[in-house]
Amino acid sequence: MKQRMYNTFYRKLKNVKLAKAISNISYCMLLAYYYMARLFCKSKSSMTIDEAYKLMDSCSKRPDMKTTYTNKECSKDLSIIVPAYNAEKTIRECINSVINQQTSVDYELIIVNDGSSDKTKEIVTGIKSEKIVLINQENKGFSGARNTGIDASVGKYIMFLDSDDMLVGNCIEGMMGKIREFGADIVQGSYYSFLENTNTFNYSKFQDTTVTSTENILKAPGFPWAKIYKREMFNQLRFPLNVWFEDTIVCMVLYRMCKKMVVTSDVVYAYRLNPNGITAKARHSNKCIDHYWVMEQVLEDARDIGLQNDEIQYDLVKGHMSTLLYRRISLMSDEVIECTFNLACQMLENIRPEHYKAKGRTIDKDIERAFETRNYKLWKLASFIV
Numbered sequence: 001m002k003q004r005m006y007n008t009f010y011r012k013l014k015n016v017k018l019a020k021a022i023s024n025i026s027y028c029m030l031l032a033y034y035y036m037a038r039l040f041c042k043s044k045s046s047m048t049i050d051e052a053y054k055l056m057d058s059c060s061k062r063p064d065m066k067t068t069y070t071n072k073e074c075s076k077d078l079s080i081i082v083p084a085y086n087a088e089k090t091i092r093e094c095i096n097s098v099i100n101q102q103t104s105v106d107y108e109l110i111i112v113n114d115g116s117s118d119k120t121k122e123i124v125t126g127i128k129s130e131k132i133v134l135i136n137q138e139n140k141g142f143s144g145a146r147n148t149g150i151d152a153s154v155g156k157y158i159m160f161l162d163s164d165d166m167l168v169g170n171c172i173e174g175m176m177g178k179i180r181e182f183g184a185d186i187v188q189g190s191y192y193s194f195l196e197n198t199n200t201f202n203y204s205k206f207q208d209t210t211v212t213s214t215e216n217i218l219k220a221p222g223f224p225w226a227k228i229y230k231r232e233m234f235n236q237l238r239f240p241l242n243v244w245f246e247d248t249i250v251c252m253v254l255y256r257m258c259k260k261m262v263v264t265s266d267v268v269y270a271y272r273l274n275p276n277g278i279t280a281k282a283r284h285s286n287k288c289i290d291h292y293w294v295m296e297q298v299l300e301d302a303r304d305i306g307l308q309n310d311e312i313q314y315d316l317v318k319g320h321m322s323t324l325l326y327r328r329i330s331l332m333s334d335e336v337i338e339c340t341f342n343l344a345c346q347m348l349e350n351i352r353p354e355h356y357k358a359k360g361r362t363i364d365k366d367i368e369r370a371f372e373t374r375n376y377k378l379w380k381l382a383s384f385i386v
Contacts (some may be wrong), residue, residue, distance in 0.1 A: 079155030115139030189268030
């Protein structure tokens with residue numbers, strides 16, 4: 001909440017010091033309110049799990065997210081996978097940002113035309129490059145297109161690039177150089193975001209470092225782009241189908257599989273902000289419940305791969321099922337929010353490690369207590385504030 005307050009004040013005031021001061025004062029006042037209000041949050045939800053599932057299904061039925069996969073023998077260094085749906089305005093710029101790079105890396109650029117009805121296919125076909133592999137398919141959504149690309153890939157490493165974004169400079173050579181030097185499972189690059197037809201650029205630059213502990217790897221951004229992954233990590237894993245928030249597998253599964261991540265300060269990726277994307281419209285759609293459904297699926301995927309049901313996983317799920325879940329479903333009816341909370345309580349009960357004890361601030365411990373006792377009002381209050 002404190003960071004969101006700062007972002008709001010900074011957008012309006014364009015002054016870092018003033019925005020920071022006002023957000024600090026505002027958050028302190030909000031915390032003071034919280035410590036008073038929490039004393040009156042003592043009720044337990046009376047909704048049963050069966051009732052919660054029935055209501056969730058009537059609101060937004062659990063999608064079929066299961067995937068199949070095939071793995072080809074690797075014959076190239078790198079596969080860059082671009083899902084493209086009605087991308088005629090940006091696909092040429094996207095492709096050129098790859099094929100114009102100076103690199104000794106043997107790579108393929110897989111463009112998955114995901115049932116486009118515009119000129120995406122014609123534009124890609126018209127670009128002459130031996131690096132391009134074009135796959136045309138009926139529309140399967142972002143996950144389906146990425147999965148098709150993974151199935152077709154022959155690179156020892158994989159990179160994801162969205163069709164409205166671009167790679168920066170000669171990042172392929174630089175990032176693969178990190179792979180060769182450090183033997184990393186994942187390389188995370190710095191990036192910038194930009195808004196079309198404006199001079200708005202927001203740089204996210206990281207420090208050069210090598211990370212080997214899961215706790216620190218999990219601090220990396222949770223989106224799939226601006227990274228190179230070892231292909232083996234996808235041998236038994238694909239993006240869940242027919243669901244929003246499919247990127248959840250990055251932090252919930254891939255980061256936990258990762259033994260070594262190399263982070264570079266080099267800017268490797270240009271992310272185009274989309275005011276009409278899922279992030280902007282999710283809170284106004286019943287599909288925002290997918291946040292819960294996708295968590296069910298990634299826990300199943302993690303179990304199938306053999307990842308441990310440990311405190312790291314529990315804390316990750318609890319974080320997703322508190323502030324992030326509440327932010328995404330907060331505009332839905334109170335009945336739907338409560339049923340989602342009850343299912344989240346059941347999910348956490350099923351994976352809670354023996355003798356688990358919540359750490360951190362009072363508000364963090366309150367969230368754990370809310371899940372353990374099914375205290376719906378306390379969960380809502382704490383998830384809003386934290």
